[in-house]
Amino acid sequence: xxxxxxxxxxxxxxxxxxxxxxxxxxxxxxxxxxxxxxxxxxxxxxxxxxxxxxxxxxxxxxxxxxxxxxxxxxxxxxxxxxxxxxxxxxxxxxxxxxxxxxxxxxxxxxxxxxxxxxxxxxxxxxxxxxxxxxxxxxxxxxxxxxxxxxxxxxxxxxxxxxxxxxxxxxxxxxxxxxxxxxxxxxxxxxxxxxxxxxxxxxxxxxxxxxxxxxxxxxxxxxxxxxxxxxxxxxxxxxxxxxxxxxxxxxxxxxxxxxxxxxxxxxxxxxxxxxxxxxxxxxxxxxxxxxxxxxxxxxxxxxxxxxxxxxxxxxxxxxxxxxxxxxxxxxxxxxxxxxxxxxxxxxxxxxxxxxxxxxxxxxxxxxxxxxxxxxxxxxxxxxxxxxxxxxxxxxxxxxxxxxx
Amino acid sequence: xxxxxxxxxxxxxxxxxxxxxxxxxxxxxxxxxxxxxxxxxxxxxxxxxxxxxxxxxxxxxxxxxxxxxxxxxxxxxxxxxxxxxxxxxxxxxxxxxxxxxxxxxxxxxxxxxxxxxxxxxxxxxxxxxxxxxxxxxxxxxxxxxxxxxxxxxxxxxxxxxxxxxxxxxxxxxxxxxxxxxxxxxxxxxxxxxxxxxxxxxxxxxxxxxxxxxxxxxxxxxxxxxxxxxxxxxxxxxxxxxxxxxxxxxxxxxxxxxxxxxxxxxxxxxxxxxxxxxxxxxxxxxxxxxxxxxxxxxxxxxxxxxxxxxxxxxxxxxxxxxx
Numbered sequence: 001x002x003x004x005x006x007x008x009x010x011x012x013x014x015x016x017x018x019x020x021x022x023x024x025x026x027x028x029x030x031x032x033x034x035x036x037x038x039x040x041x042x043x044x045x046x047x048x049x050x051x052x053x054x055x056x057x058x059x060x061x062x063x064x065x066x067x068x069x070x071x072x073x074x075x076x077x078x079x080x081x082x083x084x085x086x087x088x089x090x091x092x093x094x095x096x097x098x099x100x101x102x103x104x105x106x107x108x109x110x111x112x113x114x115x116x117x118x119x120x121x122x123x124x125x126x127x128x129x130x131x132x133x134x135x136x137x138x139x140x141x142x143x144x145x146x147x148x149x150x151x152x153x154x155x156x157x158x159x160x161x162x163x164x165x166x167x168x169x170x171x172x173x174x175x176x177x178x179x180x181x182x183x184x185x186x187x188x189x190x191x192x193x194x195x196x197x198x199x200x201x202x203x204x205x206x207x208x209x210x211x212x213x214x215x216x217x218x219x220x221x222x223x224x225x226x227x228x229x230x231x232x233x234x235x236x237x238x239x240x241x242x243x244x245x246x247x248x249x250x251x252x253x254x255x256x257x258x259x260x261x262x263x264x265x266x267x268x269x270x271x272x273x274x275x276x277x278x279x280x281x282x283x284x285x286x287x288x289x290x291x292x293x294x295x296x297x298x299x300x301x302x303x304x305x306x307x308x309x310x311x312x313x314x315x316x317x318x319x320x321x322x323x324x325x326x327x328x329x330x331x332x333x334x335x336x337x338x339x340x341x342x343x344x345x346x347x348x349x350x351x352x353x354x355x356x357x358x359x360x361x362x363x364x365x366x367x368x369x370x371x372x373x374x375x376x377x378x379x380x381x382x383x384x385x386x387x388x389x390x391x392x393x394x395x396x397x398x399x400x401x402x403x
Numbered sequence: 404x405x406x407x408x409x410x411x412x413x414x415x416x417x418x419x420x421x422x423x424x425x426x427x428x429x430x431x432x433x434x435x436x437x438x439x440x441x442x443x444x445x446x447x448x449x450x451x452x453x454x455x456x457x458x459x460x461x462x463x464x465x466x467x468x469x470x471x472x473x474x475x476x477x478x479x480x481x482x483x484x485x486x487x488x489x490x491x492x493x494x495x496x497x498x499x500x501x502x503x504x505x506x507x508x509x510x511x512x513x514x515x516x517x518x519x520x521x522x523x524x525x526x527x528x529x530x531x532x533x534x535x536x537x538x539x540x541x542x543x544x545x546x547x548x549x550x551x552x553x554x555x556x557x558x559x560x561x562x563x564x565x566x567x568x569x570x571x572x573x574x575x576x577x578x579x580x581x582x583x584x585x586x587x588x589x590x591x592x593x594x595x596x597x598x599x600x601x602x603x604x605x606x607x608x609x610x611x612x613x614x615x616x617x618x619x620x621x622x623x624x625x626x627x628x629x630x631x632x633x634x635x636x637x638x639x640x641x642x643x644x645x646x647x648x649x650x651x652x653x654x655x656x657x658x659x660x661x662x663x664x665x666x667x668x669x670x671x672x673x674x675x676x677x678x679x680x681x682x683x684x685x686x687x688x689x690x691x692x693x694x695x696x697x698x699x700x701x702x703x704x705x706x707x708x709x710x711x712x713x714x715x716x717x718x719x720x721x722x723x724x725x
Binding site: 049052067145146147148151152154155156158159162165166205279282286322323324327328329330331333334335337338341342345 | 437439442474485488489492494496497498500501502504506509510511513515516519520522523557558632633637672675676678679681682685686689693
């Protein structure tokens with residue numbers, strides 16, 4: 001039956017409505033946020049970099065679409081003989097944006113190859129730009145204490161929004177820029193294609209992250225999280241590894257912003273608020289369990305389902321409340337974060353030991369390794385020998401009192 | 404008028420920011436947590452002023468003591484319900500910071516809801532307001548200029564006296580230095596923490612209740628203050644209350660004056676980038692000297708050329724430097 005529904009959805013020539021619309025929406029948002037949350041898990045859960053600037057990287061993805069892809073499409077369409085309205089000055093860029101999109105869309109409906117190549121181009125560019133932003137972020141902050149890093153990243157998220165609001169040629173300032181529909185050639189509802197592509201990107205990045213984590217590099221990452229001094233003393237370049245991780249994860253995060261821009265067919269800085277793209281992914285990460293991709297998936301699914309249900313049931317909630325539902329969500333977010341941190345520190349699915357071929361942990365480690373990420377930046381009980389190595393690999397925190 | 408209006412604005416803002424930066428630094432010293440909710444306390448203070456002025460019909464100045472107490476109580480509640488619990492569970496710096504962010508989101512939501520409640524109940528527009536009309540004038544100066552500068556100076560002096568002369572202040576410093584050693588000496592750490600959270604929350608709320616007397620205020624004004632607060636605190640060295648005083652004044656004055664001069668020189672578009680000034684301070688301090696003015700001072704005292712300069716200025720006493 002599910003297959004029939006899926007086939008029906010994919011082949012129907014009309015826009016999806018009602019509950020199927022909600023399913024597509026949830027799938028799309030799940031795909032977008034799972035990319036961000038998994039990258040965050042890669043950075044914080046496994047390497048111990050508290051990236052509070054996911055919003056910066058996501059907004060870079062959005063700006064890539066508006067400032068580069070849209071310009072490229074308009075230029076190429078103009079070269080192909082389409083009568084696009086003038087768009088080169090700031091005024092025309094914003095004022096002619098909706099009409100230009102209409103004109104270009106009718107041309108794009110006959111150009112499937114062009115649309116797909118534009119999508120691939122955008123993904124590649126946002127990956128590179130995201131990595132560059134990750135490198136820029138790492139410059140002042142990566143040698144600093146975790147607290148300073150968080151402060152800098154949070155302010156950077158605000159700064160990028162200020163630039164997006166005031167520099168018109170990036171994303172049209174407060175009015176925003178419309179994005180041509182690169183899936184115009186598709187006969188059915190394009191949101192379904194978008195959702196499937198986003199989920200696929202999420203799946204691919206999941207496998208990449210998993211492979212990296214189960215490789216020697218992943219064990220190095222966890223070792224840095226546990227005790228960077230030890231890792232530095234055996235000749236590993238801690239700062240360099242951290243920078244690489246930040247760059248890679250930033251690139252992946254930026255893709256999410258690009259997909260959001262294509263999904264909305266519209267880019268405006270207000271869509272990339274710090275609260276939405278930093279605090280909600282953090283809640284997903286902490287709820288699901290840091291250091292664990294399965295937990296991230298679960299946390300993401302739960303949070304997205306909750307938020308979407310709140311938004312869909314808005315008409316009912318609005319009757320009860322005298323204030324906009326957005327503030328109720330804020331209260332909920334704050335309470336949930338604190339409650340999860342206090343009552344369920346390991347998340348819904350606790351962190352597991354890393355897989356190392358040929359090593360049987362249960363023989364090595366006799367005691368049960370307790371994982372409590374709440375004590376993360378402290379130097380943990382560093383014992384010598386196999387115990388110490390095992391705790392390094394697993395992220396285990398052994399209490400001093402136990403010994 | 405002797406002093407141009409823009410300087411009055413700059414000094415008023417700087418004194419409010421100093422009060423906030425001082426409290427932020429004090430929290431960081433005693434609880435070892437950068438309190439991201441510190442700016443949001445100011446947002447609560449803004450609405451205490453609004454309630455006193457527009458709803459109850461008094462002068463907003465009458466609300467200042469109440470605002471101090473409300474801010475202190477909220478701060479104590481946060482300590483008892485969240486921060487204290489997490490510290491007892493062994494929470495590290497990152498998890499404490501995340502929890503303060505969660506508190507910030509919660510308090511910002513609550514402030515917004517209160518503003519909407521005022522609209523629903525009293526039919527007033529509490530989303531964007533200015534209480535300049537309720538102010539008085541003394542000799543050409545607006546009252547808030549004198550009150551804010553005076554109150555901040557008084558707070559600095561009282562805090563200095565308390566930290567150096569009174570038992571509780573010395574106990575606070577001992578807790579900040581090494582809480583375990585302090586508790587061995589018979590200091591009740593928990594009470595000291597509660598007292599310090601009350602003090603910082605109260606000071607922040609007091610500073611917040613002064614904001615709408617001169618500046619346009621919205622429910623998010625307080626939350627947006629956190630960047631200048633942290634810039635001021637970081638410029639002062641992050642672990643030094645006196646440094647935070649200097650940092651707050653420098654960041655506050657330069658935020659307003661740089662934007663004003665920039666607008667005059669380059670055009671009005673500079674005004675939009677006002678929030679970038681404290682961010683520039685943050686990044687510059689972190690790149691040049693992460694320990695701020697305190698670190699710069701210590702470096703100067705440690706170097707030979709710095710010592711000779713200080714001696715020629717008469718700032719350094721003769722004798723061994725520790």
